[in-house]
Amino acid sequence: MISKLHVITQDLDTLPHIEQVELACKSGAKWIQLRIKDTNCEKWRAIAKESVGICRNYGAKLIINDSVQMAIEVDADGVHLGKDDMPIHSARALLGKDKIIGGTGSSIEDIIELSHSGADYAVIGPYKFTPTKKSMNLTLGLQKYKEFITEMKDNLINFPIIAIGGIRLEDVPSLLKLGVYGVAVSSAIFSTAIPAQMVQSFQDVVNGA
Numbered sequence: 001m002i003s004k005l006h007v008i009t010q011d012l013d014t015l016p017h018i019e020q021v022e023l024a025c026k027s028g029a030k031w032i033q034l035r036i037k038d039t040n041c042e043k044w045r046a047i048a049k050e051s052v053g054i055c056r057n058y059g060a061k062l063i064i065n066d067s068v069q070m071a072i073e074v075d076a077d078g079v080h081l082g083k084d085d086m087p088i089h090s091a092r093a094l095l096g097k098d099k100i101i102g103g104t105g106s107s108i109e110d111i112i113e114l115s116h117s118g119a120d121y122a123v124i125g126p127y128k129f130t131p132t133k134k135s136m137n138l139t140l141g142l143q144k145y146k147e148f149i150t151e152m153k154d155n156l157i158n159f160p161i162i163a164i165g166g167i168r169l170e171d172v173p174s175l176l177k178l179g180v181y182g183v184a185v186s187s188a189i190f191s192t193a194i195p196a197q198m199v200q201s202f203q204d205v206v207n208g209a
Contacts, residue, residue, distance in 0.1 A: 002031075002120060002162075002181065003061070004176075004206040004207070005031060005203055006063075006162055007020075007184075007186070008184055009021060009024075009034055009186070010187070011037055012190060016047075018054070021051045021054050024199050025054055025057075025058035025060050027197075027199035028203045029060060030060045030061065031061050031063065033080055034048055035065040036048075036065070045073060061077040061100065062076045063078045063080050063100060065079075066080070067079065071095065078095070078101055079100075080102040081101065081104065083104055083105070087117070088119045102123060102162075103121075106138070111161065115159040123162045124164065126166060127140055127166055129165070139166075142174055145163060145175060146178050149161070149179040160182070161179075162180070162183060163175050163183050169188065169201055172206060182206060189202070
């Protein structure tokens with residue numbers, strides 16, 4: 001089952017990835033995406049292995065960002081792939097049917113392609129500007145997600161869509177009301193002084209509390 005809240009780690013000097021994973025799990029998150037960008041392979045592997053262990057202890061899923069090979073090496077629950085990463089069908093051939101594979105997109109065409117390619121879910125964005133994706137200038141806004149959900153219904157596509165990009169707590173109810181399955185969050189949690197409380201608050205909102 002795909003979680004409605006995806007907590008994504010980020011490269012922070014003040015809060016290492018392992019601490020982010022532990023904090024998120026302790027606070028009730030059940031889906032952690034390990035997104036490491038500026039670390040050598042050996043250190044990445046060590047962090048990923050420890051993160052898998054932490055998530056297992058808390059009954060959470062650990063998804064590796066970008067690397068199918070790393071997901072295989074550390075026996076992660078799955079992988080999340082960007083548009084420039086390995087094709088979904090190739091990843092599925094390597095990982096098998098039991099591992100989770102997510103893909104990234106920004107259009108209805110991306111959603112349709114991902115739904116047909118064997119992905120388990122699609123992360124679609126950016127909703128608003130996000131400091132973790134500075135190169136993305138075009139933002140979708142609420143209206144675009146509404147159009148995507150309508151087009152999916154028209155094309156009989158039943159596929160989990162996860163919104164991403166600058167999402168704050170107050171944005172979540174409107175997105176879920178449209179029919180978006182869930183949200184992926186990073187800065188709104190880890191760039192605050194109260195990350196544990198923010199995880200709990202996001203969990204409450206996506207679960208309808």
